[in-house]
Amino acid sequence: MQAVKRFINRMRSKSPWLLHFDCGSCNGCDIEILACLTPVYDVERFGIINVGNPFHADVLLVSGTVNHRNKKVLTNLHAQMPSPKLVVAIGACGLSGGIFREAYNVVGGIHKVLPVDVYVPGCPPKPEAIIDGVVLGLQKLQRLHEQPSVEKEA
Amino acid sequence: MRKTVIPFGPQHPVLPEPIHLKLTLVDERVVEAIPNLGYVHRGLERLADVRDFHQMIQVVERVCGICSMIHAHCYCMGIEELMAVEVPPRAQFLRVIWSEVHRIQSHLLWLGLFADSFGFESLFMQFWRIREKIMDISESTTGNRVIVSVNVIGGVRRDLSAEQTRWLLTELDWVEEQIQRLQTTMMEDYTVKKRTVGKGVLTAQQAYELGAVGPVARGSGLSQDTRQTSYAAYGELYFEPVVETEGDCYARSKVRFREALASVDLIRRALDKLPAGEVRAKVKSLKPPKGETVMRVEQPRGELLYYFKGSGEKNLDRLRIRTPTFANIPPLLAMLPGVYLSDVPVVTLSIDPCISCTER
Ligand code: SF4
Numbered sequence: 478m479q480a481v482k483r484f485i486n487r488m489r490s491k492s493p494w495l496l497h498f499d500c501g502s503c504n505g506c507d508i509e510i511l512a513c514l515t516p517v518y519d520v521e522r523f524g525i526i527n528v529g530n531p532f533h534a535d536v537l538l539v540s541g542t543v544n545h546r547n548k549k550v551l552t553n554l555h556a557q558m559p560s561p562k563l564v565v566a567i568g569a570c571g572l573s574g575g576i577f578r579e580a581y582n583v584v585g586g587i588h589k590v591l592p593v594d595v596y597v598p599g600c601p602p603k604p605e606a607i608i609d610g611v612v613l614g615l616q617k618l619q620r621l622h623e624q625p626s627v628e629k630e631a
Numbered sequence: 632m633r634k635t636v637i638p639f640g641p642q643h644p645v646l647p648e649p650i651h652l653k654l655t656l657v658d659e660r661v662v663e664a665i666p667n668l669g670y671v672h673r674g675l676e677r678l679a680d681v682r683d684f685h686q687m688i689q690v691v692e693r694v695c696g697i698c699s700m701i702h703a704h705c706y707c708m709g710i711e712e713l714m715a716v717e718v719p720p721r722a723q724f725l726r727v728i729w730s731e732v733h734r735i736q737s738h739l740l741w742l743g744l745f746a747d748s749f750g751f752e753s754l755f756m757q758f759w760r761i762r763e764k765i766m767d768i769s770e771s772t773t774g775n776r777v778i779v780s781v782n783v784i785g786g787v788r789r790d791l792s793a794e795q796t797r798w799l800l801t802e803l804d805w806v807e808e809q810i811q812r813l814q815t816t817m818m819e820d821y822t823v824k825k826r827t828v829g830k831g832v833l834t835a836q837q838a839y840e841l842g843a844v845g846p847v848a849r850g851s852g853l854s855q856d857t858r859q860t861s862y863a864a865y866g867e868l869y870f871e872p873v874v875e876t877e878g879d880c881y882a883r884s885k886v887r888f889r890e891a892l893a894s895v896d897l898i899r900r901a902l903d904k905l906p907a908g909e910v911r912a913k914v915k916s917l918k919p920p921k922g923e924t925v926m927r928v929e930q931p932r933g934e935l936l937y938y939f940k941g942s943g944e945k946n947l948d949r950l951r952i953r954t955p956t957f958a959n960i961p962p963l964l965a966m967l968p969g970v971y972l973s974d975v976p977v978v979t980l981s982i983d984p985c986i987s988c989t990e991r
Contacts, residue, residue, distance in 0.1 A: 499648050501671040504987045505696025505777045507648070508740065512766070515759035547649065547670045576693055579681050580674040601696065601777050 489535055489561075490619045492524030493611070496534035496558065500551055500587070501577075502541025505601035506568040510538055513604045520608060531557040535618075536611060539591075540567040542574045543584040555591050561621050563614045566593045567607060569600040576600070634662070639975060648986040652979070656972060664967040666960055672990040676950050683945040684710055684920060688782060694952060695988040696777050697740065698930045700733040702952075703782035705928040708862065709939045710784050713920035719909040722786035723864040728901050729773065729781060730863075730928075731894040735806070736765045737931035738891040741983045745884060746817065748980045749826040754817060761809045768802055771795070786911035796902055807895045814888045818881075827880040831966035831978035834878055843962040844955045845933020846886045847982050851878035857929035868900050880981040887983075890931075919945050930955050932983050954988035 499507050513520050514527055528534055531554045543551060555564065566587040569575030574585045587593050594617055597610035639652040649670035655663040678690050691706045692699040704726050711718060743758035766776045773779040773789055781787045791799070817823055833843065838851035848855055849872060856872035858865045873889040875882040920941035927936050933955030940949040959982045970978050 499671065499987075501673055502987065503693040503696045503699075503778075504648070504985065505693065505699070508696060509777060512759065512763070515763070516756050517760065517763040541671065542673065544671070544673060546672065550649070550670065576690055577673045577675065577678070580678050582672050582674040600693075603776065 490615045493535045494526050494528045495536045497538045500541045501544045506540035509601045518604045536563045538565050539587050542570045544582045564593045565595045567597050650986050661967050671987050675991040679947040679950045697737050699778045700729050701930050705937050707782045709926040714917050716785050720906045721908045722910045724905050725787050727864045731898045734894045734931045735891045738887045748976045785914040790910050830880045832879045841961040844958045847959050849874050850883035850886045852876040857927050857934045883981045956985045956989040
């Protein structure tokens, strides 16, 4: 059983599947996320795939600010993902509300509704930065996997 | 026959953005579609209360990242009219060049997503491969990939050197050749035709009555393009709207292909005629904008309209933005009845919906 678990965890961090949710962004971040998947950056060669189904996803990429309407959609999506899961907030909007923080329908950064693991700054961040953010997140995920076994040994 | 109601969206794999359509079906065919919007509404127009009119340029660029240059262009033109600023001719030409670069980028992006919507993923990759070259052009001439931030009131922030111009011309040749090659691949493909010809037909009469704009209107045979009003430097460049008459998804993608190629030509002509001189007029000593005006420009998706009202204060009294997708939603609802459920993503995408524009 332990070996199977270890195998699954290894596969999870070697081939993470992404779910991208546009949460009131200006499209700037979204097209940069999509650009990561295309031939020039091509994250698929690392086994990263963009999926449309939250039940299949390990990493949730959120771009844009949270607003009063999509708050619930976002938390729903997050709840549907199997754990351990990773939340990566993309762009200045996801960090703090960015340029829209004073607008009346904006709640603020993603951290107001979800626990965020990695913040990728920039408006919009370059595809390299997004890839870097996901990789950082995966390292964190790996540490999370290793921790329970560390406790056991201790 | 019993009716079934199926929700389409807001989180749907073919759409990068949240749009929600409530589809009523009889059998497999749509009989009615009701849109449900507001997932990405931010309340951007009211930001004019807290940001002054110079800072608003950065805000309007972020109405939509895909056509940021053109939003800023429209906004600057409006403020310049209110403040009676004379924009140097070189700046006018540079604005046209960057706007057209953005148009090519946007059309390639759309063509990619469209190919993806009927499952032609390798074509999606091909379009985005060409698009990266355009992103390189943006990055090396303006400093940014997506949100270019070159417009300021009174002109532009950057200039093109002779060396950049030469480089741009060689890159454009490559882009043109690649687009042409993909045009034959896509438009003559049997499967593509099967999925797009005769799907989501909008007649010229309907397009006119429902107020369609941009490639949707031009795909239905209406010859209208806001660039014909000769704003910025378009008056000095030979220009003709691209029109197709069938009004189906195939015609709309053909319009976008031809427009992308026409934009390459426009950039070439603009570079050729590029006048020398200043790129930015001095506006420091002028009074803030006062009065009302309306500005229209042509976005990749159609006509964009801005309304300005200033009272001589630093903050505008009112800024109103009407984006092309907003105008194209009624035509979309007219296209959907009669379409098979499996064709709904293709037809929806064929108007090139930009939801973050529409909901601001
Ligand atoms: S961070 Fe910038 S580019 Fe990204 S969604 Fe926000 S405004 Fe747009």
